[in-house]
Amino acid sequence: MKQKEKRISSRMRWERFRKGKFYEILYEKGILYFVLSFLIPFSILWYAFGSYGIHPFGDRQILVVDLWHQYYPFFRVVREKLINGGSFFYSWENGLGTNFLSLISYYAASPLNWLSVFFDDDHVRDAMTFILSCKIGFAGAFFSTFLRYTYKRKDFSICMFSVMYALCSYTLGYYWNVMWFDTVALFPLVMLGIVALCREGKWKVFTIALMLSLVANYYIGYFTCIFSVFMFASASIIECKGIKDWFRKLLLMIRSSIIGVGLGGFMLLPAYFGLKLTYSANNTMPRDISFYEDWRKIFAHLLSYDAPTKVDGLPNFACGMLAVLLFGVFLFSFGIKIREKISSLLMLAIIAVSCNMNILNFIWHGFHFTNQIPYRFAFIFSFVLVAAAFRAYDIILSRGIKIYQLVLMVVAPAAVVVLNYYAAGKKFEFDGALRSSIIITGAFWLIFIAAKIFPFKTPKMRNAMMTLALAAAVFSEFVSNAQIGAKTVDNTSYNDYPTRYEEVEELLECTRKTDKSLFYRTEMSQTYTLNDSALYGYRGLSQFSSSANVSVTTLCKRLGLYASEAGNRYYYRTSTPVVNSLMGIKYIIKKDGELNSEEWVLEKIQTADTTNLYENRYPLSLGFMVDENILNMVDNSGANPFEYQNELIRCATGVEEKLFVAQPVALAEYDGLDITKNGYGNYTFQNDSDQPTGSATYTFDCIDGSYLYGYANGTGGTCDSLEIKCGDVLIDSGKLIDSYPIVFPMGNGQGGESSTVKIISNEKHKSGNFKIMVYALSQDTFEKAYCAVADEQLRIKRFKDTDILGSVEAKRDGIMFLSIPYEKGWSVYIDGKKAETFKLLQAVLGVRVPAGRHDIELKYTPEGFPLGVTISLLSFVLFVFCIICDRRRRIRRQALAAEAAAVQAAAEQEENPYRQGAAIYDQLGIPDPMDIIGRVEDSEVVLYDGSETAEKEADNAQSESDDSLQRH
16 A cells, blocks of 8 residues: 555646756757766766876876877967966967967967866876867767757657767777867767758857857867758758748848858858968869778778877778678668758768868868878768668667568668678688677667567657667677777876976076066977977977968078978977077076087076077077168078078178088098988988998098088988087987988087098998088177167067067067067057068068167067958847847748738638637636537546545546447
């Protein structure tokens, strides 16, 4: 009795709960499944990280490849600006100064980056790992929202399929590209918006999601824009009701797209103008069609438990074997419309062909050939495949499992196995990923068979048990996949990054306290990352990013620094005093030892453990006056760095004596190489020995009052290592020229001493070319040139990221050389009047300044930002206007519908005058007497109070009532 009462009470409480607001929010609105779809992939990813000791579970970190060199250093600068203030328009901690808004529009515009302010300085990398995990969690959550709306399903199955998208092989292979995953996560929301637009004319979700996608990362957002065209074509064919409705939805789509792009104008327009300054602006479309990969290998790569592509390789299409298993059901099930099947097939084909065909791949990547990672939009394939698989599963849940569907489930997995067999050829083996994928596919298939033959009480029970069993298998599969992905991407030591951070920070703090200058630059004598200035937090020269100014890259290459236009990088390692002074480098930090050269120009002023700080004795300010002849300097790209610097000093200062003078080789020694000289400094070698490498050693005599500097180029990587000595003192060594040529100092030697350069061939090359040039820098000539500009420097009185105020005492009319990359965003005001700016050396900022004392003010606003803000504001006004118009239109339609209903009611009233009082009764909330006529009412009401007696009385009353009805 009590148990029955408890059951009844529980049932009543459950009914009350189902009718409550909380149930509606939790289940009907999909909040529960949204949260679960976030938490499950988030937890699986952290489990995978934990299994490989990622901090805080161990002493490893996820920073690898460009996440090590670029993304984290830029992330650190963003956090620094959020906490300490500073403009997001410009940063001086990258590449002599850079358009920071343009840079973060690709690298660090994620709104989730704001969460980093809640982490202390010692856990900034943990903040990045947490934010990345949140992005992947949101990918699952937003995909669940897409499935729930598109297919009208509200159960746990959407969580299972959301994990398949969130942790697809694209995610597991490329998660180190952390900045992409905001837009990957938002992608399902954009697609949901398109479906809502085509189905109900609701356009706001699409507009806002598109704007967020473009602002978070314009590059992946560009992929979203392209695919939105195909998605609209598919959704409109399926959802629109006739040609007139299609055209209406098309106009709505165009309008919404314009508004969405316009809302992001404040970020997109500066990014566009920034990209015009980069190397990628010079790419040209290929003329001939070609394909990258074997088609069999591409689709054979759909296996689970296989290592995803990390940098170069096949497209990452895999998204779980359940998606492959259900694809055959999707294609041949009777419950799915033909046009829906054709649309999905076409979209999959478009993505696959676009990945493999050079021209389409070029277009998808923004009319640009990528530097590694060639299939950056491959996640869209996984999106379409998982959505198609869910559609098939939705049919199974709605209509039950059919025998023919069990047969169809075998088709796609069997095709993938066959493709693996033919792709591998004689190397085919039934093990590893192939065997594991077949096992998990068999498990899925057996679950469907069991659900078919087991006698469940209700279809609802069958669906629930089948979904739970499949979910357990899917989650197990993706736990393994996540671990394989974490192993493939690899990790690095947490405790060693950044190296010597405490010592470097101590030295940087020393300069902040002792140097009262408002502006100076610092650099490292050895690179740790290619963005050390952003990583350690000092104003420097180095930069490696897709937004690197190609003109500055070319200038750095001509000056003898490491630089590559195609590699989007220029960075400091060693250089000449000329370059240090011109670029305003006042301090040099040497980790792990001392500099054994340039004592005449660099003074050691501080030591922290094994890290040393050196001060440049000949620093120059951010700006200084030079001769107008600098405008006549020939853009000679073929000159070696020493001759280029000679010409630069002559034009800038008027000093006619050569600063650098070429030196002859005093002694040449060869070990295992046959050398042919092809002019000064140019050599050809042949390695005919049994040794994998050979070497050539060149000795040069030192000169009183001058210092030797060398330039080496291992052309095409044929030579990669150098060893530089002054007497018996080692100056530098290592693979200094394995990628790029470089200028280097050769010690403090004077008359009677000698310096040597040993160049070592690469073991992969038995022949090739190399360059070795050595010049002597005259100290007297250098000091004469320095004095010519040192007394006309810009004295800075106020320094902010985008606003600099200073003064200069110009002896005569001339040009102010500003070691700032040239951009149209910079404005220069001389005594309050705006002056015309121009390029110097094809790269840096210059302005004419008349003789006399002048106040100079520099202001910066990213090119395109004012126009972008204007477009964003106008788009917002249009957005609000459209919402108001839609609301008024809806109110007007409701009013017309009410009026039509009233007219119809009046017409019915005229036809049936006996119903004229019905409206009055409706308003009063009491039954219409007309409705009561003819109603059969029980004469006895039996209340049920839970007792057995009352139950029997109720049953008797019901029986009597039934008998009475039968008699009548």
